[in-house]
Amino acid sequence: MASAFRTSALRTAASAFKTCARPALAAPKIAFLKPQPRIAAFHTSKSLSILPPGRQVIEGTINDAAPVPESNPSHGSYHWTFERLVSVGLIPLTIAPFALGSVSPVTDAVLGAAVVIHSYIGFESSIIDYIPGRKHPTAKKVFMWILKGSTVLVLVGLYEFETNDVGITEAVKRVWKA
Amino acid sequence: MFSNTTFRTASRLSSRQVSPLLKSTSVRATSSSFPAQTRSAGTTSENVTQDQAHSILAAQRKLRPISPHLSIYQPQLTWYLSILNRITGVALSGGIYVFALAYLAAPTFGLHLESATIAAAFGSLPVAAKVGIKAAVALPFTFHSWNGIRHLLWDTGKALDIKGVYRTGYVVLGLTTLSTVYLAFM
Numbered sequence: 563m564a565s566a567f568r569t570s571a572l573r574t575a576a577s578a579f580k581t582c583a584r585p586a587l588a589a590p591k592i593a594f595l596k597p598q599p600r601i602a603a604f605h606t607s608k609s610l611s612i613l614p615p616g617r618q619v620i621e622g623t624i625n626d627a628a629p630v631p632e633s634n635p636s637h638g639s640y641h642w643t644f645e646r647l648v649s650v651g652l653i654p655l656t657i658a659p660f661a662l663g664s665v666s667p668v669t670d671a672v673l674g675a676a677v678v679i680h681s682y683i684g685f686e687s688s689i690i691d692y693i694p695g696r697k698h699p700t701a702k703k704v705f706m707w708i709l710k711g712s713t714v715l716v717l718v719g720l721y722e723f724e725t726n727d728v729g730i731t732e733a734v735k736r737v738w739k740a
Numbered sequence: 741m742f743s744n745t746t747f748r749t750a751s752r753l754s755s756r757q758v759s760p761l762l763k764s765t766s767v768r769a770t771s772s773s774f775p776a777q778t779r780s781a782g783t784t785s786e787n788v789t790q791d792q793a794h795s796i797l798a799a800q801r802k803l804r805p806i807s808p809h810l811s812i813y814q815p816q817l818t819w820y821l822s823i824l825n826r827i828t829g830v831a832l833s834g835g836i837y838v839f840a841l842a843y844l845a846a847p848t849f850g851l852h853l854e855s856a857t858i859a860a861a862f863g864s865l866p867v868a869a870k871v872g873i874k875a876a877v878a879l880p881f882t883f884h885s886w887n888g889i890r891h892l893l894w895d896t897g898k899a900l901d902i903k904g905v906y907r908t909g910y911v912v913l914g915l916t917t918l919s920t921v922y923l924a925f926m
Contacts, residue, residue: 618798646895649888681833712837719840733855740863
């Protein structure tokens with residue numbers, strides 16, 4: 563309804579007002595006279611210091627090239643293939659309880675172990691991505707050890723749950739149907 | 741270049757009288773009549789030890805502009821689904837970790853986290869709360885599952901062009917919606 567009143571001439575005028583009139587009205591004239599302090603030329607976006615700059619790490623001399631890490635298939639292709647195998651394996655393990663209604667305790671335990679391995683890989687990747695070891699070596703080590711320790715405790719906890727309770731699949735089913 | 745020429749001309753004429761034309765030129769070129777050479781700290785490479793050079797570089801680095809934050813990027817299906825995959829994965833795994841650790845610690849703190857207790861507590865909730873909680877669990881679970889299959893499809897080298905990425909992205913969103921609604925009302 564309102565669009566019927568918005569002729570092309572009005573739209574042009576409105577957009578002209580938006581682009582020209584607004585900044586002039588919003589910013590006081592004194593802003594154009596005073597030189598604005600800028601850290602870097604051509605840096606036009608507002609600076610938002612979310613975190614303080616971390617430790618500045620300079621390895622070797624200033625002009626050294628970055629070292630290329632030694633290639634090792636267990637850090638690259640084998641690791642990648644193992645991750646995919648776990649991910650692919652999770653598909654039938656997730657579908658089986660839905661398709662069969664219930665699964666054996668062994669299948670349930672395998673599902674639990676695969677989920678924990680998959681979670682461990684995911685958490686590890688997140689730590690590597692968001693806590694760079696070059697800048698924050700101690701924080702990265704601390705987080706990695708927290709992950710390793712909690713993963714062992716989680717495996718113990720799931721073992722307890724599998725042996726003393728009804729198992730993951732059956733528990734989810736009972737809560738979902740409650 | 742320009743100020744150098746001015747400087748040379750000005751020094752040649754310095755003993756004599758300065759023409760008004762030159763005066764105005766030199767004013768335009770520099771603020772003072774003789775351009776002063778400035779050198780920043782980083783360029784004095786002589787007589788600087790390795791430690792000093794490092795501290796100068798470290799100080800300079802802190803003044804560099806940081807890369808723009810996420811809010812300047814256009815919202816696109818590609819990176820939205822990518823970060824959602826990680827967020828849902830961390831949320832699901834975090835939930836499993838918290839439950840397993842709490843189950844292990846439950847006897848020490850006198851908590852009851854047996855499946856029967858949880859099922860009884862969940863069963864006593866009103867229907868709206870049940871559907872809401874189920875949807876809140878089913879949404880990240882189904883999204884991460886469908887998007888995981890999408891990732892495995894990419895790993896085989898299929899659907900890796902822009903068209904494929906968008907088509908599979910919309911398929912994942914559709915399947916996530918359907919399966920979340922189904923599981924929430926199950």
